[in-house]
Structures are given as structure tokens and as C-alpha cells.
Amino acid sequence: xxxxxxxxxxxxxxxxxxxxxxxxxxxxxxxxxxxxxxxxxxxxxxxxxxxxxxxxxxxxxxxxxxxxxxxxxxxxxxxxxxxxxxxxxxxxxxxxxxxxxxxxxxxxxxxxxxxxxxxxxxxxxxxxxxxxxxxxxxxxxxxxxxxxxxxxxxxxxxxxxxxxxxxxxxxxxxxxxxxxxxxxxxxxxxxxxxxxxxxxxxxxxxxxxxxxxxxxxxxxxxxxxxxxxxxxxxxxxxxxxxxxxxxxxxxxxxxx
Amino acid sequence: xxxxxxxxxxxxxxxxxxxxxxxxxxxxxxxxxxxxxxxxxxxxxxxxxxxxxxxxxxxxxxxxxxxxxxxxxxxxxxxxxxxxxxxxxxxxxxxxxxxxxxxxxxxxxxxxxxxxxxxxxxxxxxxxxxxxxxxxxxxxxxxxxxxxxxxxxxxxxxxxxxxxxxxxxxxxxxxxxxxxxxxxxxxxxxxxxxxxxxxxxxxxxxxxxxxxxxxxxxxxxxxxxxxxxxxxxxxxxxxxxxxxxxxxxxxxxxxx
DNA sequence: CGTCTACTTGACCACTATCAACGCTGGTGG
DNA sequence: CCACCAGCGTTGATAGTGGTCAAGTAGACG
Numbered sequence: 015x016x017x018x019x020x021x022x023x024x025x026x027x028x029x030x031x032x033x034x035x036x037x038x039x040x041x042x043x044x045x046x047x048x049x050x051x052x053x054x055x056x057x058x059x060x061x062x063x064x065x066x067x068x069x070x071x072x073x074x075x076x077x078x079x080x081x082x083x084x085x086x087x088x089x090x091x092x093x094x095x096x097x098x099x100x101x102x103x104x105x106x107x108x109x110x111x112x113x114x115x116x117x118x119x120x121x122x123x124x125x126x127x128x129x130x131x132x133x134x135x136x137x138x139x140x141x142x143x144x145x146x147x148x149x150x151x152x153x154x155x156x157x158x159x160x161x162x163x164x165x166x167x168x169x170x171x172x173x174x175x176x177x178x179x180x181x182x183x184x185x186x187x188x189x190x191x192x193x194x195x196x197x198x199x200x201x202x203x204x205x206x207x208x209x210x211x212x213x214x215x216x217x218x219x220x221x222x223x224x225x226x227x228x229x230x231x232x233x234x235x236x237x238x239x240x241x242x243x244x245x246x247x248x249x250x251x252x253x254x255x256x257x258x259x260x261x262x263x264x265x266x267x268x269x270x
Numbered sequence: 271x272x273x274x275x276x277x278x279x280x281x282x283x284x285x286x287x288x289x290x291x292x293x294x295x296x297x298x299x300x301x302x303x304x305x306x307x308x309x310x311x312x313x314x315x316x317x318x319x320x321x322x323x324x325x326x327x328x329x330x331x332x333x334x335x336x337x338x339x340x341x342x343x344x345x346x347x348x349x350x351x352x353x354x355x356x357x358x359x360x361x362x363x364x365x366x367x368x369x370x371x372x373x374x375x376x377x378x379x380x381x382x383x384x385x386x387x388x389x390x391x392x393x394x395x396x397x398x399x400x401x402x403x404x405x406x407x408x409x410x411x412x413x414x415x416x417x418x419x420x421x422x423x424x425x426x427x428x429x430x431x432x433x434x435x436x437x438x439x440x441x442x443x444x445x446x447x448x449x450x451x452x453x454x455x456x457x458x459x460x461x462x463x464x465x466x467x468x469x470x471x472x473x474x475x476x477x478x479x480x481x482x483x484x485x486x487x488x489x490x491x492x493x494x495x496x497x498x499x500x501x502x503x504x505x506x507x508x509x510x511x512x513x514x515x516x517x518x519x520x521x522x523x524x525x526x
Numbered sequence: 527c528g529t530c531t532a533c534t535t536g537a538c539c540a541c542t543a544t545c546a547a548c549g550c551t552g553g554t555g556g
Numbered sequence: 557c558c559a560c561c562a563g564c565g566t567t568g569a570t571a572g573t574g575g576t577c578a579a580g581t582a583g584a585c586g
Binding site: 527528529530531532533534535536537538539540541542543544545546547548549550551552553554555556 | 557558559560561562563564565566567568569570571572573574575576577578579580581582583584585586
């Protein structure tokens, strides 16, 4: 790499360049989870770490050539598909350590677009290199497959939500999902920031913005959550679980 | 088709044990699609072909150990997940040449159940053997990944349907999807048999049975389809595409 | 011939979308 | 500095799509 390029990269990403999988706090959640030291090293060699992408910026677009997948290092993304008729469907929100873009594998073009919800840094895994590594490192291949399989499972859960659950149940499910994911990353399960807008939430859940807004205020009124703007300061997990239809204990769902 | 080929096919389908990928009429749609002769042979060695499963019989159940995936040789399956609250969501209908069960990979247990919609024969791919082959045959690995990725794409399209489309649009989408899949398999795009019940269709599309029934009769009244029971004898593809929100030409959607 | 299940049709109503108005915030330009 | 505007979020009123309940028909099978 030329000195000029190095300087550019340094400026671009401030200090993120020095990051390595081996020192990354996310390695226990991300692709490297099962890798041996030398395999990890091989993976590290192919990862490109560019400048951070700003809120609203697009990482890749539906229809773009599929030549890389991305692991989120910091920040958050949303991915969404566009129907021919123009409707936009948000297919997922993605937090640090998650892999984005794998749905493009089947067709050689990205099947969704990905846009930053806040300033976000990603590790880029060029497809050609990843393919080679998958054939050399069985553990990596398995990990990628697990990721894909997990996304299938997750999308199918979402289908269930969209087709069988009421607006309240969907929102409870959404909050609990997020809560759980934050917790796994070492953050509070009961207090966090919604990086996505109400419009995004409503789109994702198949509801109107107004409905989401109303339910938030109702949940607050009934003491299930404390929320101000994007800031959630308290989740009543048990009550939400009951509302979402997940048995918590042998209690009844009378929170509303 | 030669007489010889006919005889082979007959033997294949009656005494299913003798079947081979190399002689299977589905090889151009199924996993073997990109495989070389010797790789195909290796794959063939690990495939188990059991007795046909009858309509209503379960191939695997949500929660079962994930130790195999299945390719459908003849017939059709539905897969579905059960929510904790007991609701059932059909996550897909599967036709000959399609792979079922891959969503279990992430968690080592099946995340859905699979049940036969009619008498069905499958090729069982034991997971341990498949894993080994994936590491030995890059083309096979790619093909499995393509399958997974394709299922993600498909499920996300379904999310869009469920969250953004009206009942009519969903049913049109459903019929067109089926039509397209039959066509790829060499059957008519305009006339086929619905192997699933109305209840299944309504469950899959997130509607009430009554709604599906009503829309079928309305579509028939308006000349978009001809249907009697499970037998569809004519689809007006253009009109359905317009109804589903897929631009066909520069025509307006005034079919209803 | 009776029973069962799948499907259809009708009447009614609830959930949630839609429309409209308003407050708040942050950015932009005079 | 303030006026203006756009985007986001909230709240209220109204209406429509599709669910629910109920009853009836048709086909499959013993």
C-alpha cells in the first residue's frame, strides 16, 4: 500500500485502521467466533476497513453487483427492498457484529439496500477472497452458513409476526428483540436508544406511523415502557413478554 | 423422449431406490446443477432415498435434531413454524427439486416442521456427509449457499407482501409465484393443481380462509382465473401481474 | 346414508389505515 | 437574530379492509 493511500485511509477512518479481529471486542459475536488463531489471521488479511459511513449514507444498493459482505463494527444499519410498485420494506435493522448483504449470494446482485442509521464503521469482506477462505477454512464456511440459516429463521419469525400478530404484539416483539440483542452485546436490556425513526419502525412492522406512535404512548401510560423521543429508559420485560405472547411465568396478560 | 428414457423414468419413480442424480430429470434445478460428473457421483453416494411419505405425514418437526436436509424428488411439502403462543405460520410450500430444512443449520435443531401435501418422495442428505462434501467440493458449497441466500431473498419478499399488500395483491402474488415455479419445471404456467388447502393458503398469506375463498370467486367472476376446487384451469397472467403490482406493459390496472 | 372436513357465502364489526392538524426541532437563508 | 421551512412525532376523527361469527353446501369416505 502506498504512503499516500495509507494517509488517506488514516484520515478517513481516524484510528479505526489499527483494528484487528483478534483485538476486537465483538469477536465473540461475529464471524471469528469459532476460528483458530491462524485462521483468524487469514481472515484478517482480507478484511478492508474503510472510512465510516454517515447517517443516511448508503452502503450498497439493491441491484448492485454482489462483490462483498459487511460486518458492522460500530453503529447500525437498516436493510430494505424495493418492490417494483415502489413500496419499500425494511427487512432488518443490524447492530454491531452482524453480517449484512448475504442475501445477494443467490443472484450475484444485492437483493436489498443498506443504509446507515447513525455513523457506522464496517469491515468489508470482498466476496472473491471470502469464497477462497470458505473453501480453505471449514470453520469459517460453517460460520457463514450459520449466519445465513439464522437470517432465514429470523425472517420467518418476522413473517409470523406480520401475518398473525396485532399491532401491540408486534411492537412488543420489536422492543424485546432489540433489548435482547443489546443485552448480548453487553448493554442494558432495559435502557437503550432507538437509532431508527418511527417511520422505520412502522415500515418494518407493517404498520402506520400513527399506530406506532399511539402504541408507544399507550405502553408508556400503562407502565410497560418509559420512552422519550428515541431514548428508552425502562422496559418492563415481563409485561412486554406477556403482551408479545411469550409465556413468562404462569401469569395472565392483563397489562392492558 | 426416447422409449428407453421413459422406461428409466418409470423405474426411477416406482422403485425409488434405484434413482440416481445423473438420471434425474430435476438435476438441472436441484443441487447438482453445477456439479461435474465425479462430484455428482460423490454426492450420489451420500443420498438416502427412503419410502415415499404420505399426505399429511411429517418429514421432520420443529425442534428435532438437525441431522439432514431434504431435496424433494416428487410431490410437495409445506413448512411451518409454531409460535410459543401456539399460532402456526406456514413459511413456504416446496415443490420438486427444492431443498428443505436448511434453516435448521444455525441452531442444530430444525426451526420449522415439514409436512407432505401429497404423496412425496425425497432425497435425504445426511448433514455429516453433506458437511464433508461441502468442504471437498467448492461447487457444492456454493450451491448450498445459493440455496440459503435464495431462501432469505424469498422470505424477505414475503415480508413485503405481508406488510404492504392488500389481500387481492397477496393472492395474485401467490398464484403467480406458483405459476412461475411450475413453468420452470416444465408444466403449464396457466393450469395446475393447488396441492395445498384453502386454509394453508390463507395461513401462508396472513389472511382468513373466508377472505381467500371470497377473492377466488371474485377473481373468477372477473375472468382473472378459472378455478374449481383445487384445479386451476386458466390464469390470466397479465391481469394478475397488474393486480399484484408488477408492471406488465403500459396498461392500467382496471381488471377489478 | 350419515358424518366429517373442506369450502363458500352472508352479516357484522374491530382494528388499524388514512386524512388532517398541530407542536417541536434543527437547518437555512435573509 | 429571526423567519421560514422541512422532517419528525403526536393526537384526533373517520372510514375501510379484512376478521369473526354463523350458517349452509358440497364432496370424501366409512
